[in-house]
Amino acid sequence: MSLKSKIDRRNFLKTTGVGVIGFPFVVNGFTKMAASDKIRVAHIGTGNMGGSHIRWFSAFPDVETVALCDVDEVRLANARKVLVSSNSSANPELYSDFRRIIDRKDIDVVTCATPDHWHALVAISAFESGKDVYGEKPLSFSAQEGKVMLQSLKKYNRIFQLGTQIHAxxxxxxxxxxxxxxxxxxxxxxxxxxxxxxxxxxxxxxxxxxxxxxxxxxxxxxxxxxxxxxxxxxxxxxxxxxxxxxxxxxxxxxxxxxxxxxxxxxxxxxxxxxxxxxxxxxxxxxxxxxxxxxxxxxxxxxxxxxxxxxxxxxxxxxxxxxxxxxxxxxxxxxxxxxxxxxxxxxxxxxxTIPRSPGHQRNFLDAVKSRIQPESNLExxxxxxxxxxxxxxxxxxxxxxxxxxxxxxxxNDPAANFLLSREYRSPWSLPVY
The missing domain is CATH 3.30.360.10 (Dihydrodipicolinate Reductase; domain 2)
Incomplete structure (x- = not known):
């Protein structure tokens, strides 16, 4: 099936609410994925933690790793080796600009293991494009970024899990x-x-x-x-x-x-x-x-x-x-x-407290159920x-x-000024 056909089918199901075994369906306004569906994942940032993301998620039978992204060509090539070593049939697209991943309509989830000052923009861009996010800690570079991330998640009805694995x-x-x-x-x-x-x-x-x-x-x-x-x-x-x-x-x-x-x-x-x-x-x-x-x-x-x-x-x-x-x-x-x-x-x-099935599994289950995971953004x-x-x-x-x-x-303008910072052009933090 062509990419265009897959996208058209997904849009049809989202807009009509038709439930078909193995396909997403709509429950209470959220796109819900059936248990048999493959979750298509892309990894942004492929250094040490990014490599862990690749190994963790590729080990799940209901995950297909379809794309890798890094601004460092050496790290990107090594990341592909890591993926193929655990899944010889994997054939991910490689990108140096995360926006190419954001533009793709066939990706369900992105993981973000970039440096901290990129965490917010990657997550917000993913939310806006209809993708769920597993993001590394700390949540954001600034307090204002965290606030905007939450606004974006709620506006676009997305799922987020912070990479605090010890939480599980x-x-x-x-x-x-x-x-x-x-x-x-x-x-x-x-x-x-x-x-x-x-x-x-x-x-x-x-x-x-x-x-x-x-x-x-x-x-x-x-x-x-x-x-x-x-x-x-x-x-x-x-x-x-x-x-x-x-x-x-x-x-x-x-x-x-x-x-x-x-x-x-x-x-x-x-x-x-x-x-x-x-x-x-x-x-x-x-x-x-x-x-x-x-x-x-x-x-x-x-x-x-x-x-x-x-x-x-x-x-x-x-x-x-x-x-x-x-x-x-x-x-x-x-x-x-x-x-x-x-x-x-x-x-x-x-x-008295339910135990986690595992931090990454908890996130993937949330992607399917549309119920926020334990380390949710709020x-x-x-x-x-x-x-x-x-x-x-x-x-x-x-x-x-x-x-x-x-x-x-x-009553402290100087301290309030440091709650956020002006981005270097052409980047900007959205206002909702």
Whole structure:
């Protein structure tokens, strides 16, 4: 069947609502895919995480990988090898410009593993073209981008899952169950941490970009700067032009368990302290500590593990303090202390939270059912926002007051200015 015929058939089914076995059909205004249908996937960004996307999704029998995209020809060629090694019959189209994928009407899903400053534009473009998105973390480069992403998703009725794979783990689900059971009493304080921060990266000279890399396209909406390798693959997160350092990279992984367990509300103030490296051109935090004041909850982020039971063994972790006891956890472990006794579980607390079938499977099932997955955009946007606000406090070197209803800083034009940034021409963030 020709591509045009496939598109015409899909449009017919969407507009008429006719359900045919193996074809999409319409339920409550959403296009719903039958369980037997193949989900056609394209991957945008094919570096380390992009390679993982390719391996993960190509392993599912109901997925067909039809396209790969990267601004680096070497990475793109390697990505094709990765795909073919796991599926010898795969024959993906290769692109250097993600807009060619967006233009295709026969693609159902895109995954995005680009640098952070591209996350929003790729996702929004996909939503507008009727595609669902599995996007890498952090959700967005700026707070405003996250807001527009959510507006776009709702306008175009799309599905989104953030690549916080640890969200699907048994440990995170069990921690949330224990805390929500009330065994620790009311939680009044949460401490989050991640050891390490941005290295300085030295003072390398500018270079001519490799012929295999489209440096202008890699920069995209970010400010133009001359090429040097440390600004690009692998270490781009250590520059505020593209990301927010180790803090932005790992916030969502460990703040996630806080939001899963206690879902803090009413953020009122943010007070960040820290420093940038002094031995290189990197400018994101070498270390950062942040005090967050929510309604009825104090949250502290530190670069050094706090002095609480079990934390010394955890390079990243969360510590919950309740009226009756405490719980300290990382991705795989937990330490519970109640009444002077320490354990790693409370057998009397039954399973109350449904377990994930796997993070990627959860997303694919959502694509078919049109029911948002666990790490959906509305949830992760709320969970990501404090990270953006903390980096603004860090950059301005002062405590900030936040209006959580208006989603703006109180009487602070400078801080509000940093909620977004102007894109480099010809790129622009849509307004809905």
């Amino acid at each position: 783990s048994e440990n995170y689900h069990r921690v949330a169950e224990i805390i929500q059971s009330g065994a620790l009493g009311k939680i009044h304080t949460v401490r989050l941490w991640k050891k390490g921060g941005s290295p300085g990266l030295g003072f390398p000279p500018n270079e001519t970009p490799p012929e295999t890399l489209n440096w202008n396209m890699w920069l995209g909406p970010a400010p133009y700067t001359e090429y040097t390798p440390v600004r690009c693959h692998g270490s781009y997160r250590h520059f505020f032009d593209y990301s927010g350092g180790v803090f932005a990279d790992f916030w969502c992984h460990i703040a996630d368990i806080m939001y899963m367990s206690v879902h803090p509300q009413g953020l009122a103030s943010i007070d960040a302290r820290g420093d940038i490296p002094g031995d290189g051109i990197a400018n994101t935090p070498k270390w950062i500590d942040v005090d967050f004041k929510f309604k009825d909850l104090d949250v502290y982020w530190t670069t050094t593990p706090p002095k609480v039971p079990g934390a010394e063994e955890m390079g990243i972790g969360a510590h919950f303090e309740g009226e009756k006891g405490t719980l300290t956890c990382d991705y795989n472990n937990r330490v519970i202390s109640i009444g002077g006794e320490t354990t790693n579980d409370i057998s009397e607390i039954s399973q 949830y992760v946007r709320e969970m990501t926002l404090p990270m953006h606000l903390a980096l603004i406090s860090f950059r301005l070197k002062r405590k900030l007051q936040w209006d959580c209803v208006k989603e703006e800083f109180v």
